[in-house]
Amino acid sequence: MELLGYLVNALTPLNILMALGGVILGTVIGALPGLSATMAVAVLVPFTFTMDPATGLIALGAIYTGAIYGGAFAAILVNTPGTPSAIATTFDGFPMAKRGDGSLAVTLATLASVVGGLVGGVFLLLLSPPLAKVALAFGPPEYFWLAIFGLTLISALSVGNTIKGLLGGCIGLMLAMVGVAVVGGDIRFTMGTHMLLGGFDIVSALIGLYCIPVLIDLVATPDPHLKVEQGNRGIRLREAFGIAWESKFNVLRSSIIGTVIGVLPGAGGSIAGLVSYSEARRSSKKPETFGNGAPDGIIATESANNATVGGGFIPTLVLGIPGTPPDAVILGALLVQGIKIGPTLFSQQGDIVYTFIFGLLIATALMLPAGLLIGRYAYKSIASIPKTLLVPTIAFLTVVGSFAIHSNLHDVQMMLALGVIGWLLNRCGFAPSPIVLGLVLGQIAEQGFVQSYLIGNATHNLAGMFFGRPISLAIVALAAFTLLYPLVFSKRKENAKKRALDAARSYADSQGSTTVGDVEPVAKSGFAPLAGLKKQLAKPRDHAGMFLSVLLIGVAVWAFAETSAMTPMGSVFPSTISVAIIVMSLMLLGLNILRKPAGPEQGGDADNSSNARRVALVIAMVVWVAVIPMVGFGIAAILAFLILGRVACYEHMSAKRILGEAVGGLVIVGGLYLLMAEVLLIRMPTGALF
Amino acid sequence: MRKLAIAAAMAATLVSTQAFAEYPEKTINYIIPFNAGGESDVSARFQQPYLEELAGQSFVIQYMAGAGGAQAWSQLNGMEGDGYTIMGINLPHTILQPMEKDVGYETKDLTYINFFHYTPNALFVPKDSEFQSLGELVEYAKANPGLVTLSGSGSNSANHLGQVQFDELAGITTTYVPFSGTGPAVTAILGSQTTGGFNYVTSGVNNGDGMRMLAVASEQRVKAFPDVPTFKELGYNIVGGAFRGVAVPSSTPEPIREKISQLITDVNNNPEFQKKMEDAGFVLTDISYDFINDFVAAKSEEYREIAEKLGIANR
Structure with missing residues (x-):
């Protein structure tokens, strides 16, 4: 009681x-x-x-x-x-x-x-x-x-x-x-x-x-x-x-x-x-x-x-x-x-x-x-939310979020690099x-x-x-x-x-x-x-997989060689993993050699997706992260916001909508900037501007 | 000659202090190079209200954890040296890290201002351990080389150095088991996963009756544990642990450096602050700006000797 x-x-x-x-x-x-x-x-x-x-x-x-x-x-x-x-x-x-x-x-x-x-x-x-x-x-x-x-x-x-x-x-x-x-x-x-x-x-x-x-x-x-969803089904609480x-x-x-x-x-x-x-x-x-x-x-x-x-x-x-x-x-x-x-x-x-x-x-x-x-x-x-706003917002969140962890741009660079590598790996079935x-x-x-x-x-x-x-x-x-x-x-x-x-x-x-x-x-x-x-x-034979196996074997051999300079405590795990990578990569390679070559229809994405835009997005983000120390966090984010909005744009937009979305972008960037700098007290990188 | 130099220095300080008399005029950022919740954070939190009261400005604690502190320390000199950015700094970290490898800063590049406390190492065993005293543990370890396992936070850390010194001075061989932090290392002791462990005295305060402290590596007995003997009393010359203080970017003007050092010393002299820190197991020190470079130099020599034994003095 x-x-x-x-x-x-x-x-x-x-x-x-x-x-x-x-x-x-x-x-x-x-x-x-x-x-x-x-x-x-x-x-x-x-x-x-x-x-x-x-x-x-x-x-x-x-x-x-x-x-x-x-x-x-x-x-x-x-x-x-x-x-x-x-x-x-x-x-x-x-x-x-x-x-x-x-x-x-x-x-x-x-x-x-x-x-x-x-x-x-x-x-x-x-x-x-x-x-x-x-x-x-x-x-x-x-x-x-x-x-x-x-x-x-x-x-x-x-x-x-x-x-x-x-x-x-x-x-x-x-x-x-x-x-x-x-x-x-x-x-x-x-x-x-x-x-x-x-x-x-x-x-x-x-x-x-x-x-x-x-x-x-x-x-x-x-x-x-x-x-x-078809129709407005609310929060579907009962379901x-x-x-x-x-x-x-x-x-x-x-x-x-x-x-x-x-x-x-x-x-x-x-x-x-x-x-x-x-x-x-x-x-x-x-x-x-x-x-x-x-x-x-x-x-x-x-x-x-x-x-x-x-x-x-x-x-x-x-x-x-x-x-x-x-x-x-x-x-x-x-x-x-x-x-x-x-x-x-x-x-x-x-x-x-x-x-x-x-x-x-x-x-x-x-x-x-x-x-x-x-x-x-x-x-x-x-x-x-329209894509022209959603894409830059999510992109901004990835940059802000990875920066916030240790107030460090290194984490942002690693995030972006891992992301691009992750996308490529995913394409190859990883x-x-x-x-x-x-x-x-x-x-x-x-x-x-x-x-x-x-x-x-x-x-x-x-x-x-x-x-x-x-x-x-x-x-x-x-x-x-x-x-x-x-x-x-x-x-x-x-x-x-x-x-x-x-x-x-x-x-x-x-x-x-x-x-x-x-x-x-x-x-x-x-x-x-x-x-x-x-x-x-x-x-069918998986050429990307084969290429990756070779690459992984190379990396694993390098990693294994590196472990020789480590203490026994520090090397036991990485050397075991490198051996595992080599063995499995060889298996993957062998499997693919035994397979029949891929037919012509296996060309991959015959869909209507635009690789040019994908590349543009990656380039825009890489440039963005690179210029932050020079021009400052806020201004880089606003510029990137506008550019990424264009990359994601598929329709003709009226001037009014462009203006509206630019204001929306400013509000989102400004709001999150304030949340981080003033509420969460994270050290923001300063550049020439802000 | 020396007196004259001091007098001259004092006069110079007096003059130049005038120019910065108004400092501080705005919020001061106090960067902790570790995650929140550790000893560095807790002691800064203890200081915060007193610093704010004395300086009349707010102190904002920010965290920049990474690579055992190296990520923040390597960036310190690139920050603005106007006195509104100060950073927590730790020994032996800033001596051992650059000694072992290139971490982006050198011990002598950092501008140390004031070490205000340290947390001595202490040797703990679980509450229900058969060892009631350090003597019993040493005897057992002598009879069974390698069998005694001691947990600690990380490899080549203050805890690890304590274990290496202990082994050497007691003529025994124990097995050091590194854990990923103070918490897991203490858990291993509490759960009797290891025979015992080297940890900071502050852990003894937190974990109540679960552990027995056999000896503490400080000059004098620690106020929070008046019944625990020091290693020195028991015949082992081990004094060590982690020192914590404040550093500034190297571009910070001398008068401001002295003002910050004075602020920290003044807080240390506050009886209320002293009581809070000591109850939590911290030992206050007064290594102010005037003495700090000699102190760091002396410590560097001391740590180099141990580091060489550990085989990590590569640079």
């Missing part, structure tokens, strides 16, 4: 206002790729010092949970995760939006996020001390196996294209190795530049790999970005409720996975989303729809990532170990306020903690109306998601492996370290199950494939390209060896 008293404490008008304001601000920040929850929380910390501690915490928690939820908007509407937590939301969210179900996807994401957040919050309220023990039971081997488990998702994401998927994963893992190594301290693959010392930032890679290809293809055709209710087990399972993974410091929302996605796909009756716009994919990811918010607070408040980066900021704020963290916090300062937890729950519940409203507006504006998975999980896998090895070697118990710990074994079993599942149930898959074919056909009719869902439907899972091989060989 004491708890209810705290609930009443949490219900003051000020607290509710903070919860609502926090959620709205967080959602907007989270929806803008590159602007993160950490940033928003850090900026607000000083303001909370003037508030009552519980109220301040509620504001910070609300922003945090709002930002994690907001990440879904960008994922669904522009195929770019707004935060890394929403990576798996792009898999099905964007295909749904493309086929005209954008508002349904947003509503589903909202429902799932609210339920996930509530589940995480209730665990935080009732089970914090025991769950904190989970964080401590997770040692290096568990993190290693968890990362490997996450990587098994690649095989599911690249059905029919397994070699390319695995190669993509290895490319991502290799990218994760670049920079100063945490374990060993080696400087790896920087080619002597300062720019690469910090490695590839995950957020800037996400923006590049997911968003730039969308932009490039957006200007290539006059078709609208998203298919507009979404129905779907979510049918998937209640998925919601619950994903929320619990999210909470538990949130408890683990160093895992976080992205891994929670990926693991729940993988589990949802495995236990689904229609796994083939995953990646082609399956509502269950969105539900799984979104409920899991919002559950990590509550889960992440558990080690933060109980142990003083931040579960996630925003938690670290909040922990610092508590420290500055003089609040002692630790197991005694719950008993001695229960009024603060429990009031805060109830406030977080209230904020999460408020996300439902607030999110539906913002989501409706976001969907409408993305779907109805989807971006395996690369991203490798990049996200590479560090965790490497650190877990090397730490386990060091400890196991020191205690003369290597085998026991990797294979003798119960939690590790459970994760290994799950990973094996996920991998072998398609093989064991191949019969069921065979039938499913037929359905997938139909689904994919209708999907292809509805205009789908360059998305994760772009797996070849006729292809066969690579697990039934002989039949699979035959099918593989029956495909």
Whole structure:
């Protein structure tokens, strides 16, 4: 009953206002790729010092949970995760939006996020001390196996294209190795530049790999970005409720996975989303729809990532170990306020903690109306905004977002380079998601492996370290199950494939390209060896793939040679990956040599898309990024805005419309500039002008 | 001669200070070269209200994380040297990084202003560890070379240096296990994944009763932990940890440099600020602008010796 008293404490008008304001601000920040929850929380910390501690915490928690939820908007509407937590939301969210179900996807994401957040919050309220023990039971081997488990998702994401998927994963893992190594301290693959010392930032890679290809293809055709729904069906709340209710087990399972993974410091929302996605796909009756716009994919990811918010607070408040980066900021704020963290916090300062937890729950519940409203507006504006405005706006967001991460133009350059490379790779059949998975999980896998090895070697118990710990074994079993599942149930898959074919056909009719869902439907899972091989060989020769294999072999040989100068700790992972790349590239090459040469009809895109415009967009963006240090951020953005608007223009525009859009561009650029420079206090580059 | 020089310098300062008497006249940007939430951020947050009160201007904390701080430090001298941009700076980072590799700046290129605190290294074991004292741990490590695993934040970091020194002075071999930050390194201790670990004293404050601090690498006992002996008391001459302070772009005029240093020293003298910092496990230092170059030079020598043992003194 004491708890209810705290609930009443949490219900003051000020607290509710903070919860609502926090959620709205967080959602907007989270929806803008590159602007993160950490940033928003850090900026607000000083303001909370003037508030009552519980109220301040509620504001910070609300922003945090709002930002994690907001990440879904960008994922669904522009195929770019707004935060890394929403990576798996792009898999099905964007295909749904493309086929005209954008508002349904947003509503589903909202429902799932609210339920996930509530589940995480209730665990935080009732089970914090025991769950904190989970964080401590997770040692290096568990993190290693968890990362490997996450990587098994690649095989599911690249059905029919397994070699390319695995190669993509290895490319991502290799990218994760670049920079100063945490374990060993080696400087790896920087080619002597300062720019690469910090490695590839995950957020800037996400923006590049997911968003730039969308932009490039957006200007290539006059078709609208998203298919507009027939008739105004509103937010489709009832329909979404129905779907979510049918998937209640998925919601619950994903929320619990999210909470538990949130408890683990160093895992976080992205891994929670990926693991729940993988589990949802495995236990689904229609796994083939995953990646082609399956509502269950969105539900799984979104409920899991919002559950990590509550889960992440558990080690933060109980142990003083931040579960996630925003938690670290909040922990610092508590420290500055003089609040002692630790197991005694719950008993001695229960009024603060429990009031805060109830406030977080209230904020999460408020996300439902607030999110539906913002989501409706976001969907409408993305779907109805003319391309001449949409293209420069998204382009501006990619530049702003990748810059904001570290107030550094290097990240923008890397974002753009990775984006163009990602587009080319996608054209050759390498989807971006395996690369991203490798990049996200590479560090965790490497650190877990090397730490386990060091400890196991020191205690003369290597085998026991990797294979003798119960939690590790459970994760290994799950990973094996996920991998072998398609093989064991191949019969069921065979039938499913037929359905997938139909689904994919209708999907292809509805205009789908360059998305994760772009797996070849006729292809066969690579697990039934002989039949699979035959099918593989029956495909026409893939010249781009062959060229890339040769290129990759070259890069991998160079990388392998580089590892000889590293410490054993720093070289074990990169050398293993380079060997894997060489072996798989040779397989791909061999496969293609055995194939028949491509027929003349295999010329690629005989469609009406304009490569000239694609090139123009890339050139415009490269020039844009290059001139920022010279002319300043603002002026470069406005000029680029006008030019990109022309690149994306397919119709004759009246003077009035041109003027209107120019003003619109000014407002967008100016607004975001102010948001970054004045609200988020990011250092903007200054040039000759502004 | 020396006295004369000091007098001359003081006179010069007096004159030139007049010209900048009004400083500061606008908001000062305080850049932290790490992510929010770390020790650098927290200590700057502690300073913020006091700095604002003394200077009568607001201090805006901005973050420029990347490459262990190197990304921000390598850009520092390119920023405007008008006194309205100051940057957090850390030792041993700014000594070890350029010693090991070309990171875009050199230790001597940076304009250090004032180191206002440090977080001493400390050796922790889990609460239910069999080791009650440092002596017991050393004995066990002697009998079982390599078997003792110690976690820490990163390779070639302050924590790592502490472990290397400890091994050498105690004549033992322990295994250092690097983690990706203070948080994960502490988690490994709390969960008994490693025998113990080197970490900053501040971690001991945060993590309550989960860990036992066996010894601390400071000159005197730390106020937040009066019962924990120093390494020196126990016969090991290990004093180390991370120093944190403020630097400015090299184009910043001398009088402004001194004013900033004075501001930071004044904040350090505020009893309320002292209490807050010490409760959180920070140890205040007063290495102001006049002494700072000698201090950095002395530390550089000290760290070079350890770096050579680690085999990372490449430059």
